Amino acid sequence: MQFISEQRLDDDALEREFTLGEIPGILWTPATVSEPAPLILLGHPGGLRKMYPRLLARARHSAAAGFATATIELPGSGDRPRSAVAEQARADLRRAIQAGEPVAEEIVERLILPLVDKAVPEWQSALDALLSLPEIRGPVGYSGGVIAIGTRLAAVEPRISAAVLFAGSYVPRTIFDEARQVTIPLHVLLQWDDEGNDRQMALDLFDAFGSSQKTLHANMGGHTGVPQFAGEEANRFFTRHLT
Amino acid sequence: MQFISEQRLDDDALEREFTLGEIPGILWTPATVSEPAPLILLGHPGGLRKMYPRLLARARHSAAAGFATATIELPGSGDRPRSAVAEQARADLRRAIQAGEPVAEEIVERLILPLVDKAVPEWQSALDALLSLPEIRGPVGYSGGVIAIGTRLAAVEPRISAAVLFAGSYVPRTIFDEARQVTIPLHVLLQWDDEGNDRQMALDLFDAFGSSQKTLHANMGGHTGVPQFAGEEANRFFTRHLT
Numbered sequence: 001m002q003f004i005s006e007q008r009l010d011d012d013a014l015e016r017e018f019t020l021g022e023i024p025g026i027l028w029t030p031a032t033v034s035e036p037a038p039l040i041l042l043g044h045p046g047g048l049r050k051m052y053p054r055l056l057a058r059a060r061h062s063a064a065a066g067f068a069t070a071t072i073e074l075p076g077s078g079d080r081p082r083s084a085v086a087e088q089a090r091a092d093l094r095r096a097i098q099a100g101e102p103v104a105e106e107i108v109e110r111l112i113l114p115l116v117d118k119a120v121p122e123w124q125s126a127l128d129a130l131l132s133l134p135e136i137r138g139p140v141g142y143s144g145g146v147i148a149i150g151t152r153l154a155a156v157e158p159r160i161s162a163a164v165l166f167a168g169s170y171v172p173r174t175i176f177d178e179a180r181q182v183t184i185p186l187h188v189l190l191q192w193d194d195e196g197n198d199r200q201m202a203l204d205l206f207d208a209f210g211s212s213q214k215t216l217h218a219n220m221g222g223h224t225g226v227p228q229f230a231g232e233e234a235n236r237f238f239t240r241h242l243t
Numbered sequence: 244m245q246f247i248s249e250q251r252l253d254d255d256a257l258e259r260e261f262t263l264g265e266i267p268g269i270l271w272t273p274a275t276v277s278e279p280a281p282l283i284l285l286g287h288p289g290g291l292r293k294m295y296p297r298l299l300a301r302a303r304h305s306a307a308a309g310f311a312t313a314t315i316e317l318p319g320s321g322d323r324p325r326s327a328v329a330e331q332a333r334a335d336l337r338r339a340i341q342a343g344e345p346v347a348e349e350i351v352e353r354l355i356l357p358l359v360d361k362a363v364p365e366w367q368s369a370l371d372a373l374l375s376l377p378e379i380r381g382p383v384g385y386s387g388g389v390i391a392i393g394t395r396l397a398a399v400e401p402r403i404s405a406a407v408l409f410a411g412s413y414v415p416r417t418i419f420d421e422a423r424q425v426t427i428p429l430h431v432l433l434q435w436d437d438e439g440n441d442r443q444m445a446l447d448l449f450d451a452f453g454s455s456q457k458t459l460h461a462n463m464g465g466h467t468g469v470p471q472f473a474g475e476e477a478n479r480f481f482t483r484h485l486t
Contacts, residue, residue: 219459
């Protein structure tokens with residue numbers, strides 16, 4: 001892990017860009033750290049540059065609550081090499097949606113499974129590197145989409161103690177089996193009228209999670225319209241489970 | 244409205260029992276009231292005596308947040324005269340559930356619609372009386388079940404500005420039409436694995452509400468197992484909308 005830039009934000013949180021091999025990432029740490037901070041991994045749909053304003057807003061809120069946050073670019077997004085398989089799957093997905101057809105399971109599998117297979121070990125490597133920094137300690141939370149990535153991480157990575165999962169992307173059936181293995185506390189955010197989201201699938205996935213402590217918060221406002229109070233509730237979830 | 248008892252609780256909130264004609268009720272007001280308090284009507288499934296511990300807990304939390312709360316007995320519950328129609332419908336409902344049959348819409352209608360028809364004007368009369376007290380002012384919220392009563396009240400009573408609705412009781416189809424007329428901010432609580440609740444019906448009702456600000460919070464823990472943090476989130480909803 002190599003830090004390549006560092007800046008103080010106006011609220012005094014520290015933002016550092018890094019690379020982890022070829023993977024770019026960003027780490028935010030709270031302004032005042034008397035002791036190593038718990039960590040939240042910020043998931044997103046890919047494209048750090050495009051996602052930066054929203055990631056920064058989440059990082060600031062988390063920093064104010066005493067959490068370090070970090071994110072890395074997804075495989076095939078941003079400046080990372082494209083995947084021909086994923087690009088073809090995305091084109092097929094777009095074609096199906098435009099034709100008003102149901103999206104075939106095999107398209108979802110081609111789009112999502114290779115992404116999950118590649119991304120999850122990368123997030124785990126990032127976790128190795130981040131937890132070796134003196135200013136960060138566990139416990140660790142995962143917050144965001146892609147929900148299939150968050151689900152796999154929650155199922156396989158024992159260092160993740162709690163997760164806020166954003167419904168709103170396609171989930172292959174096989175991920176439902178992994179969801180049944182998840183036992184950590186979960187807080188699932190669903191935008192009820194998310195135009196690009198299969199609501200029933202999100203409800204089915206919430207039902208599938210094995211966790212005895214799981215909460216679903218559904219709100220209005222479209223895909224990017226998560227209300228501010230919903231973000232604050234997610235922060236309180238992490239405060240309950242990571243501090 | 245006649246007050247028939249008065250006691251200071253150990254946290255200094257004031258509890259007063261009252262009667263409104265033949266209807267018993269309870270009013271709780273915060274310990275320190277520098278100005279008239281906003282009011283939350285506490286809905287419940289009937290049986291004030293049995294419900295008292297849970298109502299008291301909700302009243303204490305609300306009082307701590309500066310709200311007055313009040314509740315009245317439902318028609319046919321507690322010490323109020325039984326309804327032969329409702330008793331028969333309840334028996335038919337029990338028989339259907341024990342036989343593992345789907346509950347017929349006409350049973351739900353016989354059970355719920357006369358209750359809603361009778362209860363809603365009673366809550367409105369209680370509101371008249373409560374808002375005439377110098378220590379209470381609007382805005383007014385409704386919090387609790389029976390969700391069909393809360394839905395009708397939210398649809399027809401303009402003095403109610405926001406509602407926390409507890410899913411967990413049967414809803415006749417006609418109430419769905421009334422739900423579409425509701426435009427106030429809503430916060431719907433659903434116990435996901437509520438043994439006595441039709442989850443899909445609750446989700447369909449949430450979808451039907453016309454409110455542009457509506458939130459669904461689903462939690463684990465069975466019918467009476469609403470987690471404490473979920474109660475706190477509901478309180479914050481009222482603080483956002485009634486203060």
